[in-house]
Amino acid sequence: MEQDDRKLFVLDTNVLLHEPLAIYSFKEHDVIVPMTVLEELDQIKDRKSDVSRDARVAIRALEDTLGGPTTPEQIVSGVPLPRREGHSDASGTLSIFPDHQIEFTQGALPGDSNDNNIINTALYLQKAHHPRQVVLVTKDINMRLKAKGAGIERVEDYRSDQLIDDIRFLSKGFHIFEGNFWEHLNKVSTTRQGRHTVHEVPLKDVDSEPLYINQYLIDEESDFCGRVAELNDTHLHILDLGRDRLTNIEAWGVKPKNIYQGMALHALMDPEIDLVILTGPAGCGKTLLAMAAALELVVERKQYDKVIVTRNTPEIAESIGFLPGTEEEKMTPWLAAVTDTLEVLHKHDANPVGSMSYIMEKANIQFKSINFMRGRSIQNSVVLLDECQNLTASQIKTMITRMGEGTKLICCGNLSQIDSNYLTAVTSGLTYIVERFKNFEGSANIYLNGVVRSRLAEYAEEHL
Structure with missing residues (x-):
């Protein structure tokens, strides 16, 4: 890529605590870790808390990249990320920025707080590397607001492990069909498998969001209730359960109070x-x-x-x-x-x-x-x-x-x-x-x- 097309990602400490191998998540772009972040990781790694383990893993990941035969000048300018299993698309560089050596100019945030030092580092890099795009990555919402107010053009949350954009789209484990489920179907093939009844339905007749294995199916009008037993490109196999059966399941004297509890208990x-x-x-x-x-x-x-x-x-x-x-x-x-x-x-x-x-x-x-x-x-x-x-x-x-x-x-x-x-x-x-x-x-x-x-x-x- 052209140098100006490669972004510079400045990482906050909480990103490395959330995902210790986050340095490998930015593909062909370059990653910068301010010295202030290393100091925070050093303070956290010896705590008697679960997050201290993540700090140590992050430090070891940095050591694997920068701890070889590299000069101080190379560490500041950027060392190519080594090949790592599961991160084959990471081809950028990693560098440590000595922010403690920089005299920040007018416009920098005051004080000696670590958050302000990291924001000032991003501001300095944004000016020094213009027109390259500098992105500050942090999971701290307030820090993102401060950074935008201070003049950083790109501030982002770390989302590489985020599978959905809105919690409303999270799978609920069941799908509710409008009206009567059976009225939507043109053809149904029913078989008995031991004590179970299984319906084979053409997938094209089922008008719904993408279904998945073990998803429960109910409708609004009938007593239909089933669970996806098998799924292929053309047909859907539904294990017939029935609402009455699910709402009458009993475990240790507890009976479901609604169909959702019935599905859960089943x-x-x-x-x-x-x-x-x-x-x-x-x-x-x-x-x-x-x-x-x-x-x-x-x-x-x-x-x-x-x-x-x-x-x-x-x-x-x-x-x-x-x-x-x-x-x-x-x-x-x-x-x-x-x-x-x-x-x-x-x-x-x-x-x-x-x-x-x-x-x-x-x-x-x-x-x-x-x-x-x-x-x-x-x-x-x-x-x-x-x-x-x-x-x-x-x-x-x-x-x-x-x-x-x-x-x-x-x-x-x-x-x-x-x-x-x-x-x-x-x-x-x-x-x-x-x-x-x-x-x-x-x-x-x-x-x-x-x-x-x-x-x-x-x-x-x-x-x-």
């Missing part, structure tokens, strides 16, 4: 599905259904040996060591939603406290910190990963790859309750796995539409 109880993703607003029943299904599968049906419950908590790495007791006792405050659910499931027992203790032991329920899950291989278990909207794509990949033979993973989360400073609804790891796993035959995703906790919670979800 997926949770299906032994052929290894990953169930439950999304939806607060109070829609995600944790209750997941816990009821887990107890049913472990205690009653004896299909699994134990239940492992874990979740992400932003401050857990600093706080867990100062609480008294074992790992499970330390995790209890952050897993109160699960213990509350167990209380609900057994509130009508003669001795609710005794029932809970008995079930905790019978189902071998274990509370584990997500920080200690790396390196494990979990066999024959039901794993409930709660609040996973706060996980990045790499963190959730780490969790999924821990699952061994005979293990079922249930991921629950609400994309409107993200606590992480570096994530939005479209960049959350929960959104990432919903999109990545929708064509995997061993997974199902259900958006639980509607709040069933109480009329107060329902009103708050709709009006606040």
Whole structure:
């Protein structure tokens, strides 16, 4: 490419914490890391937090490129990125900019804050390399506003791992046909496969958005409810389920309150599905259904040996060591939603406290910190990963790859309750796995539409 056509991307620290190998995501363009960013990574890498690991990975990636036989002049001017598996299109250069040596001129932001130093670096490079386009990349919304106000022409969020542009387009796991589903069809071939009824429908007769495996199908007028069992270029195979059957499924005394909970419970109880993703607003029943299904599968049906419950908590790495007791006792405050659910499931027992203790032991329920899950291989278990909207794509990949033979993973989360400073609804790891796993035959995703906790919670979800 001509030199003027190649962009200069200036990276903020939070980009490298969000994606440690982000330097390989800019194809043929050049990447600049200010010295201030290296100083921030150095301060973060020794913290007792999960983000410190990402800082160390980012530093090693920089070392792999710049740590060879390079001169200081080459490091400042730019070193070609080495070939790396999975990043074959990265052909630009990487350089470290010594912003601490620059005397910033009029127009620079005042003060010694790291954000201001990085913005001033981008301003300096924008003027020095004109007419080349200089782009400041940061996941900090306020920093993007400051940078635009300071005069930087191009400021962007880091979106290389973003699969959708709007959360409204996220797959919900089901499709609702207008009117009566059967009236849309010209030809249907029905067969029996054991206890199941399967309909073969010409794909051209199904007027809908692109369908995918294990997606549930319902309509507005009839009792039709099915699930996509097989899909090819010409035909769609639908497993006939029926609304009555789904709304009458029972797990540990819990019955669905609507068709969405029925679809979720059907997926949770299906032994052929290894990953169930439950999304939806607060109070829609995600944790209750997941816990009821887990107890049913472990205690009653004896299909699994134990239940492992874990979740992400932003401050857990600093706080867990100062609480008294074992790992499970330390995790209890952050897993109160699960213990509350167990209380609900057994509130009508003669001795609710005794029932809970008995079930905790019978189902071998274990509370584990997500920080200690790396390196494990979990066999024959039901794993409930709660609040996973706060996980990045790499963190959730780490969790999924821990699952061994005979293990079922249930991921629950609400994309409107993200606590992480570096994530939005479209960049959350929960959104990432919903999109990545929708064509995997061993997974199902259900958006639980509607709040069933109480009329107060329902009103708050709709009006606040």
